[in-house]
Amino acid sequence: MAAPPRYAAIEVRDRFGLDALALAARPLPAPGPRQALVRLTAAALNYRDLMMVEGRYNPRQPLPLVPCSDGVGEVAAAGEGCRFAVGARVLPAFAQGWLDGPPARPVAQRTLGGPLDGTLAAYGLFDDEGLAAAPPHLSDAEAATLGCAALTAWSALVELGGLRAGERVLCIGTGGVSVFAAQIALLMGAEVYLCSRSESKLAALAARGVRVHHALVAANGARWGREVARRSGGGVEHVVEVGGAGTLAHSLEAVAPGGTVSLIGVLAGGVAGAGGAAEALSLTSVLMRQVRVQGVLVGHRAGLERMLRAFTLAALRPVVDAHLPVADAADARAAFARLAAGAHVGKLTLDLTPLHATLPKGAS
Ligand SMILES: NC(=O)c1ccc[n+]([C@@H]2O[C@H](COP(=O)([O-])OP(=O)(O)OC[C@H]3O[C@@H](n4cnc5c(N)ncnc54)[C@H](OP(=O)(O)O)[C@@H]3O)[C@@H](O)[C@H]2O)c1
Secondary structure, three states, X not given: OOOOOEEEEEEEOOOOOHHHEEEEEEEOOOOOXXXXXXXXXXXXXXXHHHHXXXXXXXXXXXXXXXXXXXXXXXXXXXXXXXXXXXXXXXEEOOEOOOOOOOOOHHHHHHEEOOXXXXXXXXXXXXXXXXXXXXXXXXXXXXXXXXXXXXHHHXXXXXXXXXXXXXXXXXXXXXXXXXXXXXXXXXXXXXXXXXXXXXXXXXXXXXXXXOOOOEEEEOOOOOOHHHHHHHHOOOOEEEEEEOOHHHOHHHHHHHEEEEEEEEEOOOOOOOOOOOOHHHHHOOHHHHHHOOOEEEEOOOOOHHHHHHHHHHHHHOOOOOOEEEEEEOOOHHHHHHHHHHHHHOXXXXXXXXXXXXXHHOOOOOOO
């Protein structure tokens, strides 16, 4: 009897750590009713994926796990009643099954790249409700970036933040979420402030066509939040906060009375009071100035589809710093190490097409 067909996947095998990434051969599943087997061609790297691989995101995550939170591909086989036909270019939603509304408890139990297997693989099996059509004007590398980083920025500013033209937005840094936030804010007619610790990254971003109104260098020890408040004549209406405990005090200085700070990331620490600028956090100013602190968890499919329509209508293109080919675990390790080094502007993406030629050699 012929051996069942297999596909290549990169998995965190039996312990956490970049050196625990291994090439696996998995049996190719057949889609059931309202499911699609997707031939994945690209994935994007998110900071969360790095934390997941290193065991910092959820140390209790069962292994093995295929990492990565978003990607793109083509429907290779469609189950009965599937809303996508074979050949359709689709991208999976990060939170599978979260269609609209507030995040009910099970949302976090069905996210890609942990606890569900993610997109660092040649194929993925998805319920059709967890897929959206990829914008036709984008390359695979560009489309792969939309399901997590772009949707997070969109949810913060548009779905939850209710951003209006003419309002002011502060973005922190030049990474994936922040660059999308700047692009979306510009698209919506907002005045955009962007603080980066690197002058050369600000220049690189402008050279890629993302021209914010105010680019500021956030030098170590500088009160950059206060500077944003000064320049904006009293503060900005929206802050897209990716730093967490280490930058929140600056964000609270930058935000206008009645404004919103979207709490998204923990790059500079996840526990307030654990050090750095968080020591100086003034909660009194939050209530006295009626500041809204809004937690954001990526977003639902309805928001994703609205964002995809907006990107398509505006022909908006994500900023892809590099598209890195992945044929084996060593390539995946190198890509994650590049994300960890933090020299990128916008997104690092993974070309998964070499994975399709990888089996059977080297896989177990
Ligand atoms: N809540 C959610 O749904 C959600 C979704 C996606 C991401 N996130 C989180 O959002 C954060 C950003 O993710 P990402 O994928 O955009 O990361 P990324 O692409 O690695 O970008 C991070 C950028 O932030 C800046 N940065 C790094 N460390 C910093 C620090 N200590 N203080 C100030 N700025 C710093 C850097 O910009 P400069 O070098 O230009 O300063 C860096 O390029 C992460 O914590 C991630 O886990 C949350």
